[in-house]
Amino acid sequence: MSDATSLAEDFVSGRSDPVQALEQALVHASLAPSVFICLTAERARREAEAAAARWRAGQPLSVFDGVPLAWKDLFDVAGSVTTAGAAYRRQAPVALLDAPVVGQLCRAGMVSVGKTNLSELAYSGLGLNPHFGTPHNPHGTDQPRIPGGSSSGAAVAVAAGIVPIAMGTDTAGSIRIPAAFNGLVGYRSSCRRYSRDGVFPLAHTLDSLGPLTRSVRDALAIDDVLNGRDQRQPRPARSLKGQRFQVEQSVLEDARVEQSVRDNLHRSIDQLTAAGALIDVRPSKTFQATLDLIQHQGWLGSFEAFALHQALLDSPDAEQLDPRVRRRLEAARTLPASQLLGLYDARRRLQQQLIEELDGAILITPTVAHVAPALAPLEADDQLFVSTNLATLRLTMPGSLLDMPGVTLPSGRDALGLPTGLLLSAPSGEDARVLRAALSVETVLVQ
Structure with missing residues (x-):
C-alpha cells in the first residue's frame, strides 16, 4: 500500500476516489483478525461519500480529504464504546462526542474506518490482549510474532495495508515500539502538542498522541492539520549537509542490542554521513542517567497509572483484568510518595541537562x-x-520520561526479514525540528 499522500494524489488525478479507498479498507479490515475492536462502517461511508463529492467539485477540505484512517480504541469516537482494550468496558456507554483530535481530522475530511486493538489499558509494550485477541505482526512469516504495543492494532492496520494512517498513543513507547516492529514511521509528540481530551488516559504527565504512518511526509501532514496549518503541497526535505546528530554510543555498544539492530543502525549512520550530516558518536550522559534513574528509582508511569486506576483495582471489575496488567498496576500500590516526588525532581533536572548536552543536535538511538x-x-x-x-x-x-518528541524510522531488516528501527529524538517541544530532520533522514535511508 502507498502512503496517504500518494492516495490523495490518486484522488486528484481520478485514479481512485474516497469511496473506493474506503471499501477496499473495509474488506481488508474484515480479513485481519484481532486488528480492529470495532468498525465504524456506516459513519465511514457517509464521510467517504461526502469527500468524493468535494473532490468532484474541486473543493477538498484538506490535502487528506477522503483518506481512511483508524483510531486506537482509547480515542472517543461518537457512537462507539471506548473499550481501552479492557473486557470490563465492553458495556460502557457509547461516546457522545468525538475527541477533539478526532473532530479535527474529521473536519479535514478524513474517513474514520474504526477502532483498533491494543494492550489492555495501554499498559504493555508487547501488544498481547487476551480479551480481544492479539493481532499478528505481518512480517512474522516464520511463526506468529508480536505486533508491539500498546498501539498494536494501529500498527498492524497500517503495516497490513488496511489504512495508510492510524492514530495511537505513547506513554512509554506505545507508538514507537509497534512502528519499529512493523517497519513503519511512528511519531511520538510532546505531551502538550495535541489535545488529550476524550482520550482514555494511563499516566497524566507521560501520555502523548501521534500517528503511525508509511512515511514522514504523512506524519508531517497530520501534524499540520492538528495544528491548524493547511499545507496543500508536501514539504520538500532539506539537505542533510551540516545537520547535527548525536549517536548514543553506550546504547549502540550494549550487548543487549541484537546484532541486526546494531548493524542496520551503523549502516544508516554511514548513509547519513555520506549525505553530509554531522554525526557525533559518543555516550549521552543524560540518556544514561535517565536509564539508571528508571532502573533504580522506578518508572514514573507506574505511580501515575496506579493513581488513575486505584478505584478500578479496588472494585469487582478488577477480576476481569488481564492478570498481567493487574499485577503490574498493583505493584505500585505500596511505593512511597517520596519516591514519586524524587522522580519528578530528577526529570526536571534531566530535561534541562538534555538541552545543554544536545546543544541543537538530534539524538539517535x-x-x-x-x-x-x-x-x-x-x-x-x-x-x-x-x-x-x-x-x-x-x-x-x-x-517518554523527558517528554522528548521522537520519530522512529525503518532502518533495515534482519535475516528473517523482521524490521528494525532507528529513533530520532529532541528535547521537549522541539517537535517541528525533529519531524523535519526525520524527513531529511528518510530521503537518504530509502534510497
Missing part, C-alpha cells in the same frame, strides 16, 4: 534493542512476558 519476538512463548510464560516487556520498553522510556 535504536528504537528497540531487538526485533519482534515470537508470540507463543510470551503467551505461555509469565516471567518471560515480564522480562521481554521491560527489555522492549527500555530504550523508549527515557524519551
Whole structure:
C-alpha cells in the first residue's frame, strides 16, 4: 500500500476516489483478525461519500480529504464504546462526542474506518490482549510474532495495508515500539502538542498522541492539520549537509542490542554521513542517567497509572483484568510518595541537562534493542512476558520520561526479514525540528 499522500494524489488525478479507498479498507479490515475492536462502517461511508463529492467539485477540505484512517480504541469516537482494550468496558456507554483530535481530522475530511486493538489499558509494550485477541505482526512469516504495543492494532492496520494512517498513543513507547516492529514511521509528540481530551488516559504527565504512518511526509501532514496549518503541497526535505546528530554510543555498544539492530543502525549512520550530516558518536550522559534513574528509582508511569486506576483495582471489575496488567498496576500500590516526588525532581533536572548536552543536535538511538519476538512463548510464560516487556520498553522510556518528541524510522531488516528501527529524538517541544530532520533522514535511508 502507498502512503496517504500518494492516495490523495490518486484522488486528484481520478485514479481512485474516497469511496473506493474506503471499501477496499473495509474488506481488508474484515480479513485481519484481532486488528480492529470495532468498525465504524456506516459513519465511514457517509464521510467517504461526502469527500468524493468535494473532490468532484474541486473543493477538498484538506490535502487528506477522503483518506481512511483508524483510531486506537482509547480515542472517543461518537457512537462507539471506548473499550481501552479492557473486557470490563465492553458495556460502557457509547461516546457522545468525538475527541477533539478526532473532530479535527474529521473536519479535514478524513474517513474514520474504526477502532483498533491494543494492550489492555495501554499498559504493555508487547501488544498481547487476551480479551480481544492479539493481532499478528505481518512480517512474522516464520511463526506468529508480536505486533508491539500498546498501539498494536494501529500498527498492524497500517503495516497490513488496511489504512495508510492510524492514530495511537505513547506513554512509554506505545507508538514507537509497534512502528519499529512493523517497519513503519511512528511519531511520538510532546505531551502538550495535541489535545488529550476524550482520550482514555494511563499516566497524566507521560501520555502523548501521534500517528503511525508509511512515511514522514504523512506524519508531517497530520501534524499540520492538528495544528491548524493547511499545507496543500508536501514539504520538500532539506539537505542533510551540516545537520547535527548525536549517536548514543553506550546504547549502540550494549550487548543487549541484537546484532541486526546494531548493524542496520551503523549502516544508516554511514548513509547519513555520506549525505553530509554531522554525526557525533559518543555516550549521552543524560540518556544514561535517565536509564539508571528508571532502573533504580522506578518508572514514573507506574505511580501515575496506579493513581488513575486505584478505584478500578479496588472494585469487582478488577477480576476481569488481564492478570498481567493487574499485577503490574498493583505493584505500585505500596511505593512511597517520596519516591514519586524524587522522580519528578530528577526529570526536571534531566530535561534541562538534555538541552545543554544536545546543544541543537538530534539524538539517535535504536528504537528497540531487538526485533519482534515470537508470540507463543510470551503467551505461555509469565516471567518471560515480564522480562521481554521491560527489555522492549527500555530504550523508549527515557524519551517518554523527558517528554522528548521522537520519530522512529525503518532502518533495515534482519535475516528473517523482521524490521528494525532507528529513533530520532529532541528535547521537549522541539517537535517541528525533529519531524523535519526525520524527513531529511528518510530521503537518504530509502534510497
